[in-house]
Amino acid sequence: MKIVILTGAGVSAESGMGTFQDENGLWTQVNIEDVATPEAFARNPAKVHALYNARRSNCLKAEPNAAHFALAELQNSRHDVTLVTQNIDNLHERGGGTDVIHMHGELMKALCASCGAVWPAPEAMDKDDPCPSCGKPQTRPDIVWFGEIPYHMDRIERALSECDLFVAIGTSGAVYPAAGFVQMADAFGADTLELNLAPSDVQSAFAAHRYGPATEVVPQWVADMLGDPD
Numbered sequence: 001m002k003i004v005i006l007t008g009a010g011v012s013a014e015s016g017m018g019t020f021q022d023e024n025g026l027w028t029q030v031n032i033e034d035v036a037t038p039e040a041f042a043r044n045p046a047k048v049h050a051l052y053n054a055r056r057s058n059c060l061k062a063e064p065n066a067a068h069f070a071l072a073e074l075q076n077s078r079h080d081v082t083l084v085t086q087n088i089d090n091l092h093e094r095g096g097g098t099d100v101i102h103m104h105g106e107l108m109k110a111l112c113a114s115c116g117a118v119w120p121a122p123e124a125m126d127k128d129d130p131c132p133s134c135g136k137p138q139t140r141p142d143i144v145w146f147g148e149i150p151y152h153m154d155r156i157e158r159a160l161s162e163c164d165l166f167v168a169i170g171t172s173g174a175v176y177p178a179a180g181f182v183q184m185a186d187a188f189g190a191d192t193l194e195l196n197l198a199p200s201d202v203q204s205a206f207a208a209h210r211y212g213p214a215t216e217v218v219p220q221w222v223a224d225m226l227g228d229p230d
Contacts, residue, residue: 085104
């Protein structure tokens with residue numbers, strides 16, 4: 001079976017990575033326009049770097065959870081699994097996931113805004129850091145900010161057009177284009193399933209649903225897919 005899985009912040013929340021909807025989380029303390037747009041970086045790169053340095057430090061302290069491990073197990077099974085994530089953390093990889101498609105970029109990578117070079121990010125980045133390729137002080141996090149085009153869309157859309165099952169896990173369904181993947185998969189004839197803590201904004205577009213913490217519902221679903229009675 002060909003499966004496309006989309007994961008969002010809810011997969012990593014139980015590992016200590018905050019979500020946009022956390023009542024007292026990081027994103028309630030800052031304005032998106034001040035830290036997560038190209039314009040914000042142009043206005044105040046030091047402020048943007050400070051935020052992502054804090055997020056990177058948080059990511060390094062976090063550990064993959066049962067949902068990450070279960071999805072890695074599914075990837076290593078007889079099924080053909082394309083794993084797409086909106087998350088910028090590396091918990092899928094640290095949980096054993098392979099060939100993870102990071103459509104919103106990766107926190108642990110740096111990008112030169114001048115020449116486009118990409119390299120492993122240090123834990124703390126600074127606005128004066130030179131690009132190792134061109135030498136210009138144009139280093140930014142390799143993150144897709146609001147107003148920018150997500151990465152790997154051609155590959156994702158091709159996988160959606162060919163899959164038998166599309167599963168969205170831990171995503172609010174509030175951010176496009178990812179929120180539209182269920183309609184795309186459905187239009188190509190795939191079955192659709194939502195695994196989430198609560199119904200998403202696009203829950204009515206899914207054929208089936210399972211609700212609960214990711215560390216519970218994801219391993220249970222994977223066990224069912226692998227034919228494990230436990």
